[in-house]
Amino acid sequence: MRIGAIRSFVIGYPDPNDHFSRRMTVLVRVETTDGAVGWGEGIAMWQEACWATKLIVDGTFAPMLIEAGEITVRGAWDMFRAHTWWYGEGGIVNFAYSALDMALWDIEGKLAGKPLYELFGGARHKSLPASAANHVNKATLEQNVADVMGFKEQGFTICKLGFAKRGPSSVGRDPEGDIRFIHELRAAVGPDFEIIVDAGNGVKWDRATGIDTVRRMAESGIGWIEEPFYPTQIEDYRALKDAVDVPIGSGEREWTVSNYKRLIETGTVDVIGIDPARAEGMTGFRMVDEICSKHGVTINAHAWSTAILSAASLQLSLASPNARLFELKPVPVIVQTDLVEEPIVQRGGMVSAPAGPGLGITVNEELVNRLAL
């Protein structure tokens, strides 16, 4: 392919999934000299990171890609990495070339007339169980249980509970309350519903509290515990792994394939979270997926942003032997429902392969322009 034009957009929108906070992200639109268009996302989120990402795309990578002439997706990925050798082994630059890599893959699929999962070796799953990736943010335990019951009524058979998020909820800030919440939730949803706990950045458990809390939550059965400690506290992860029989998730804050390899080789993570809009794009995701195959580790695509990222995560997950579910924002949000003509939704608790080529989406450019800051 030969790239003729690139535009980037910092967009902002209120998200009812996140207590109506205003969330931001970066989108790119890449067009070949023949008029094929691909879209990608760099999930920079913080405003300064979004503007820095846009600056790197517009000021460096876009002219570099256009001047490169005929180029492959992998050739572009290598070029971005080679140029940023001094500052590229982790950081904001990864958002920038993740977005471009995603858009180039979208073009590659469109030129081939095939969904990307076919280019990635074929679908290992025709569909995947949908997980309601929920931020627990209501004031009372009853309201938070009711939210999950609502997702179950919609057809979800799995939920991931983000702890210590925005809003009046104390979940994630009170270990005894957290344990009570999981026990009450299990009593309400019954046995045939998977509960995953995402402690994440807001939870501040020390090693002993983490072990005690996870062990007692696990009496009600949890699918995995995600980021129970700060991601670099490997010895805490190791101690938890020795103490409980619950799969441990981490990884969404890594940046590069080499750092994923290092993390996986510690043997402390059973479920690797990875975002193709952050960690060296779809190309990087596939390399990490290969490492997961060697180590028998589950992969979980982070897809908590726009429908462009969800589409990329879905294509990758369908092609991965290591994926076992697919995360969706459970409450309708404009960047999922209106950003593409083919929103990614669950039916009967499952998310299926999109039919269209590339990412399988047609982006509503009018909405992108309306949300652009």
Ligand SMILES: [Mg+2]
């Ligand atoms: Mg997480």
